[in-house]
Amino acid sequence: MLKVTDLGYWYDRQANSLFEHVNLNFESGTSYAIVGQSGSGKTTFLSLLAGLDKPRAGKIEINGEPINELGLTTYRRSQVAIVFQSYNLLTYMSPLNNLMTAMAITNAKHRGDRDYARSVLRKLGLSDQQMTKNVQRLSGGQQQRVAIARTMVCDAPLVVADEPTGNLDETNTKDVIAQFQKIAHEQHKCVIIVTHEPDVAAACDHAYRLAEHQFKKEA
Numbered sequence: 662m663l664k665v666t667d668l669g670y671w672y673d674r675q676a677n678s679l680f681e682h683v684n685l686n687f688e689s690g691t692s693y694a695i696v697g698q699s700g701s702g703k704t705t706f707l708s709l710l711a712g713l714d715k716p717r718a719g720k721i722e723i724n725g726e727p728i729n730e731l732g733l734t735t736y737r738r739s740q741v742a743i744v745f746q747s748y749n750l751l752t753y754m755s756p757l758n759n760l761m762t763a764m765a766i767t768n769a770k771h772r773g774d775r776d777y778a779r780s781v782l783r784k785l786g787l788s789d790q791q792m793t794k795n796v797q798r799l800s801g802g803q804q805q806r807v808a809i810a811r812t813m814v815c816d817a818p819l820v821v822a823d824e825p826t827g828n829l830d831e832t833n834t835k836d837v838i839a840q841f842q843k844i845a846h847e848q849h850k851c852v853i854i855v856t857h858e859p860d861v862a863a864a865c866d867h868a869y870r871l872a873e874h875q876f877k878k879e880a
Contacts (some may be wrong), residue, residue: 663687663828669718679705680874687808692845692852693864703855704823711821712736712825713741742812744822748804756792756807760814765814802833809840822854838864
């Protein structure tokens with residue numbers, strides 16, 4: 662589904678590259694963890710997969726088409742959904758309206774269907790009362806569930822998440838990871854998570870460690 666070929670990235674000069682000659686394949690219906698020390702380039706790698714930045718070398722393809730030829734704006738709108746550690750919700754809206762807006766912007770097949778949006782929020786544990794509150798009145802765990810629900814109502818086949826459990830306690834972390842697994846296995850999406858938490862990485866189907874400028878598959 663998503664193919665990375667000879668990917669490289671550096672800031673000022675190639676001699677100081679974060680990573681080079683990276684070749685990886687990511688498949689639909691599967692969850693992946695990217696782990697590594699702070700500053701190793703995990704988030705940068707995720708931003709390249711999400712079309713938020715351009716690689717210095719190599720290419721990224723989705724279903725055989727280079728994402729730069731598809732156009733990064735089109736790619737981000739139609740092919741990828743992003744979950745941030747800081748949630749990045751529309752803070753002046755309710756959870757329900759956050760989902761409705763996301764479906765409208767991405768032209769999702771369920772756009773305009775409030776009942777569908779409600780059903781997804783219920784699956785993630787929000788009550789009818791909570792889904793009509795301002796999102797800022799929800800707990801961190803609830804806000805992260807709304808961010809995850811937003812990826813579920815859109816049609817993007819790729820979901821990338823940057824430290825999505827970094828602000829959550831152990832119970833909420835387990836719940837959130839379980840939801841990502843459902844997205845991968847039940848919605849048949851490709852889920853890629855950057856994390857520093859061993860338990861999160863262990864819960865994914867596959868894990869890669871970024872070290873010494875290369876990605877190595879964890880045993």
